[in-house]
Amino acid sequence: MTDAEIPRQLDAFTLWREAVDMRSRSRLGGFYYLFAWLLVWGFSAAPMANWPAGLGLGLLFGLTLALRWLHDLPTSHDPDLLRHWMKRRWQLIHFTSLAWGLVQAWVLLDEAYRDTRLIATLSTIAFSTAMVSTFAMNRRCCALAILLLYLPGLISLSRDDGNLGELVTLTFYFSYLLLALNRSHTDYHGNLALELQLIEQRDRLDTLSRTDSLTQLGNRYQFNNLFPSMVAAAQRQRGSLALVLLDIDYFKHVNDNFGHTAGDLCLQHFAERMRQVFRRDSDALLRLGGEEFGVLMPDTSLEQAQSLAESFRQNLIHRGFEVQGRTLPLTASLGVGCFEPGQDSAESFFKRVDDALYKAKATGRDRMVLASYASAQ
Incomplete structure (x- = not known):
């Protein structure tokens, strides 16, 4: 036992x-x-x-x-x-x-x-x-x-x-x-x-070792444990697994202009918005480091993940972020992909979604890009 x-x-x-x-x-x-x-x-x-x-x-x-x-x-x-x-x-x-x-x-x-x-x-x-x-x-x-x-x-x-x-x-x-x-x-x-x-x-x-103390989301250690096991389960069961990678746009400007305390509040605010949108019990919400976050969604198709990711992005745009009596714009770049059993490995799957995230950042930010196999070549 x-x-x-x-x-x-x-x-x-x-x-x-x-x-x-x-x-x-x-x-x-x-x-x-x-x-x-x-x-x-x-x-x-x-x-x-x-x-x-x-x-x-x-x-x-x-x-x-x-x-x-x-x-x-x-x-x-x-x-x-x-x-x-x-x-x-x-x-x-x-x-x-x-x-x-x-x-x-x-x-x-x-x-x-x-x-x-x-x-x-x-x-x-x-x-x-x-x-x-x-x-x-x-x-x-x-x-x-x-x-x-x-x-x-x-x-x-x-x-x-x-x-x-x-x-x-x-x-x-x-x-x-x-x-x-x-x-x-x-x-x-x-x-x-x-x-x-x-x-x-x-x-x-054990919970503390797997939890980001600032946002109370899972940390990188938790992601490194969950991601391979979820990929293996999807491979074994021929099921679906969606991954959303998120990066706060221009986060360095918040730290530089308003201080690290405001930056911490921004990260906490971002994490709370994630919990409001990605709120299924099966969803694993994680802070991967700095201003980069991730969501693992088992039994979720690419279309479902795309819809939730876009809903989250729109939510950020419309609500912004309040700091020191001011409402600042808050946006994020997102990469979204779905694991393909028989075609993906854990490493290639993550790379596809990570490439999609960087493409979103490189092409103007505040946007969502779907992972493709071409981007992984």
């Missing part, structure tokens, strides 16, 4: 991250339950005499292991689907916990497993300790899983006064696990909030 696909809202991000963590952290857990049972059974006094129980429980824990691997995350980030998936995952974890808790209780009561009671008890301690750090995302469900692991064994120990020391020790450790779970839960969600902040900060920095 790419960073762009990660949910950015805190609630949605938390739910998605919990599901991802549950999947990755619980897939191998089923193996350890199976392995622990094989140790308890295999090192008992007479494992072959108890082969039905050994084989049956081995198959049971093997089944829970398989279910963990087969129960995969939904491809969608829909909150309802993720909640449903997590509910089913917790049910599987709780079932496995209860199964092991009952196994330990049985082992503690059955003389045939006297030699492996310690293995069963240590396994229960290990499983519950791992849960505190592994499944801290949901405190209540995790506490229930630990309880299901411990309670059957504690009940078995309570039936024999000779096990009082072990009973008190395990009960005390159980209470410690609940306290540790609270801390792990707080740390987990604190780390989630921090992770989301870092992702958002990286997004902001």
Whole structure:
């Protein structure tokens, strides 16, 4: 999954991250339950005499292991689907916990497993300790899983006064696990909030690196990334891609006569006019450097691009630009072209439109010139 696909809202991000963590952290857990049972059974006094129980429980824990691997995350980030998936995952974890808790209780009561009671008890301690750090995302469900692991064994120990020391020790450790779970839960969600902040900060920095700070349009770096990918998409899909290059006429006169502050205001004014005309969501508006701008328009024919470009040029002429109490004329030269799959490369396409722009400037400015193949020769 790419960073762009990660949910950015805190609630949605938390739910998605919990599901991802549950999947990755619980897939191998089923193996350890199976392995622990094989140790308890295999090192008992007479494992072959108890082969039905050994084989049956081995198959049971093997089944829970398989279910963990087969129960995969939904491809969608829909909150309802993720909640449903997590509910089913917790049910599987709780079932496995209860199964092991009952196994330990049985082992503690059955003389045939006297030699492996310690293995069963240590396994229960290990499983519950791992849960505190592994499944801290949901405190209540995790506490229930630990309880299901411990309670059957504690009940078995309570039936024999000779096990009082072990009973008190395990009960005390159980209470410690609940306290540790609270801390792990707080740390987990604190780390989630921090992770989301870092992702958002990286997004902001990435946006800043691709945005012209003065006009808030995309910058040359953004253009250099977008242009080849859009050309490749048009080539692959045999679609259309229009490019408009724009250059403010006599911009140097504004800087020289009114100062750079007025020049900056002129650039901002020009960018705002672009947003008013080229306002489709698919249009990419960019400042390529100095007073030169560009618009990338996917799925746009040459006629559509020509119409929008001419509308923009006329808009500039009629409205002008106000600076220091005066309304100055504001015009632009434009080159317009459309990518031709099978005939253009990214470089030749840009050169055709760039040549058209310079032709507009060389033949009097305040005009639009359509890119031709002749101009690219």
